[in-house]
Amino acid sequence: MHELGVVFRVIRQVEEIAAENDVTRVESVTLSLGEVSSVIPEYLIDCWKWAVKRTEVMREAELKIEPIPAITHCDACGTDYPTIPHGKICPRCGSGETWLKQGNEFIIKQIEAE
Amino acid sequence: MGDLRVIEVKRSIFEDNNRDADRLRDQLRRENTLLINLMSSPGAGKTTLLRRTIALIRDEMKLGVMEADIDGEVDARAIEAAGAKAVQIHTGGMCHLDADMTRQGLAALGSEAFDLVVLENVGNLVCPAEFDTGAMRNVMLLSVPEGDDKPLKYPLMFKNCQVALINKCDTLAVFDDFDCERVKARILDRNPTCRVFFISAKTGEGFEAWTDWLREALSQFRGGKLDAPVHFDA
Numbered sequence: 072m073h074e075l076g077v078v079f080r081v082i083r084q085v086e087e088i089a090a091e092n093d094v095t096r097v098e099s100v101t102l103s104l105g106e107v108s109s110v111i112p113e114y115l116i117d118c119w120k121w122a123v124k125r126t127e128v129m130r131e132a133e134l135k136i137e138p139i140p141a142i143t144h145c146d147a148c149g150t151d152y153p154t155i156p157h158g159k160i161c162p163r164c165g166s167g168e169t170w171l172k173q174g175n176e177f178i179i180k181q182i183e184a185e
Numbered sequence: 186m187g188d189l190r191v192i193e194v195k196r197s198i199f200e201d202n203n204r205d206a207d208r209l210r211d212q213l214r215r216e217n218t219l220l221i222n223l224m225s226s227p228g229a230g231k232t233t234l235l236r237r238t239i240a241l242i243r244d245e246m247k248l249g250v251m252e253a254d255i256d257g258e259v260d261a262r263a264i265e266a267a268g269a270k271a272v273q274i275h276t277g278g279m280c281h282l283d284a285d286m287t288r289q290g291l292a293a294l295g296s297e298a299f300d301l302v303v304l305e306n307v308g309n310l311v312c313p314a315e316f317d318t319g320a321m322r323n324v325m326l327l328s329v330p331e332g333d334d335k336p337l338k339y340p341l342m343f344k345n346c347q348v349a350l351i352n353k354c355d356t357l358a359v360f361d362d363f364d365c366e367r368v369k370a371r372i373l374d375r376n377p378t379c380r381v382f383f384i385s386a387k388t389g390e391g392f393e394a395w396t397d398w399l400r401e402a403l404s405q406f407r408g409g410k411l412d413a414p415v416h417f418d419a
Contacts, residue, residue: 073312076279177198
């Protein structure tokens with residue numbers, strides 16, 4: 072729902088990193104994006120295409136997205152299970168004593184630049 | 186064209202906001218200004234809540250309000266009329282405020298001149314619950330007509346607040362399927378230490394407990410005894 076906001080944030084960070092590294096042109100930015108990070112990759116790319124045109128060093132930069140699967144851990148029986156189909160309730164033992172092990176990440180992984 | 190090189194970054198977007206939020210909390214501690222982030226759906230009664238709250242406590246403390254909306258300045262005028270200083274922050278289409286936008290709003294307001302500043306976040310139960318604004322306390326406002334199932338549908342919002350205010354309790358006779366005990370249990374299930382108050386911003390019901398909580402929070406803050414809340418993604 073807040074794709075445009077996070078795109079602005081990513082752009083600001085990439086511009087900082089570009090300045091620190093004497094970058095003249097950013098070719099691509101790779102994000103590691105958790106499956107349940109509440110950001111929809113397609114919307115993110117649409118916002119990206121619009122927003123980078125307003126910048127200097129990253130006007131043509133491509134946004135690459137690497138998904139991270141969401142996994143929940145059950146404290147009651149020790150199982151790790153995929154979050155998307157099962158949610159908060161453990162499919163093995165039915166317990167609700169579970170927590171998200173991974174899948175809400177939103178990380179700038181790397182930048183290709185010259 | 187030069188050679189392409191790969192720069193490893195591995196920086197979390199949320200960590201960056203969390204750092205901004207922590208810096209803002211440090212600044213506000215130095216200014217001795219308590220910042221409270223108020224979140225709810227559109228129409229839950231944030232502005233009405235603030236107007237009545239201001240009327241009750243304006244003689245005890247200097248109050249400022251930041252109204253964050255996508256557009257318009259209706260809310261800021263209503264708050265000024267109630268007797269607090271207000272600034273309107275236009276988010277320009279954004280669905281939430283982050284710590285950096287909050288810092289800019291505080292600068293526009295002149296936060297050092299106030300004892301208590303309330304940030305009225307964008308009306309939305311989803312996105313504001315994901316971004317730490319730098320506030321010392323997060324208050325969520327749920328109104329009776331919205332239904333007692335909201336803690337089930339928007340768990341993050343109810344997890345990341347320290348106070349839940351249940352507003353429009355004067356309409357319980359009409360919305361008679363809203364169960365106060367059930368909503369409280371659903372909130373505490375996600376957030377066992379959350380304080381839950383039942384109020385009506387229209388009639389003033391429950392405002393003694395709510396304003397007492399505010400006074401206590403301000404007193405703890407001034408005594409250096411109010412701990413920072415955990416980061417929203419923690």
